[in-house]
Amino acid sequence: MIESWVIDDGGTAPVASEAVVEILRSRIGEGRRETWLTGSSGRLSAFVTNTERAMVMLLDGEGDPGEHAVDPGNDGWSEGFVLSSGQHDEYPDEDTVLVGEAFRIVEHIGGAGSWPADARRAVDR
Template sequence: MVESWVIDDGGSVPVSSGTVREILRTRIAGGRFESWLTGSSGRSLAFVTNGDRALVMLLRDADDPGEHAVDPDAEGSSDGFVLSNGQRDAYGDKDTVPLGEAFRIVEHVLGTGSWPADVRREVDR
């Protein structure tokens, strides 16, 4: 069975790999830079952006530190990652990916249940 996903904001409408990019873009345009998607298997997918780069994390369950996509050749850091509680974070660019790549990763995870084969990631477990 393919895992189904919903935006974890009280909604119950499934989000597909074909619609998630536009949904995330709409949320960003509305000032919501942090999005959590919950899978029917109990996994969570976090997406936090500053509009240029995004942190993408996949967690097995609520207690899992997870794993996140990395850009190992990136240098420096970026700020402006606004969390839903209003906190503004900065992350090393190595721990984030360009926004277009983040959308591709999220689409792939929702469509297949796994990371794209070519995406580098760091396991935080």
Template sequence: MTETWTVDGAPLASDETGAVLRARISTGHLETWLTSESGRMLAFVTNTERAMVMLLDGEGDPGEHAADPEATGSSDGFVLSNGQNDTYPDADTVPLDQAFRIVEHVVREGSWPADAHHVSDR
């Protein structure tokens, strides 16, 4: 059974994921939370070059995040909806196109893509 995911209460089809995220970024929304009918949550925070992608089983779950183990350095400009501006190690974020692909796959299949590195924060 495929989960139904929503953004701001509106249903999201997997093939619309990239377009929805790009539209939000273009209007300055760098943080997006997707929620599933099962209570799982998918966070996407970007600085427009890289993105932090986190998959949580529900509120309070530390979850898992996409990783780029070969990356070095860090990047800032990850602006949260509350105005907080975060800096993350590049190893804990992924390039933006890869992030779109990961989020689309999770929305479509309910799991990380087989070739996407991710780290458990549990």
């Protein structure tokens, strides 16, 4: 059975992988730039964006440092990553990806339960 994912905002309905990008776009349009998804196996996936770049993480569970998508060799910095707590973060661009790539990664994780084979990531464990 493929893992199902639920947006971690009190909802209980699984999100279809083909719907996750539209949901993320809608949330961004509402000013919600941080989205956590909880998998039926207890894994977590995070998406935080400044609308141009995004931090995408996949964790085995609470407390796991996990893995995050990377853009190696990109030496800039981006700010404007607003968390649901109101905290404003900035990240090195090599630790984030363009938002289109982030959408592709999150959609793939939701459908296959794993990173796309060609997605670059860093293991933080």
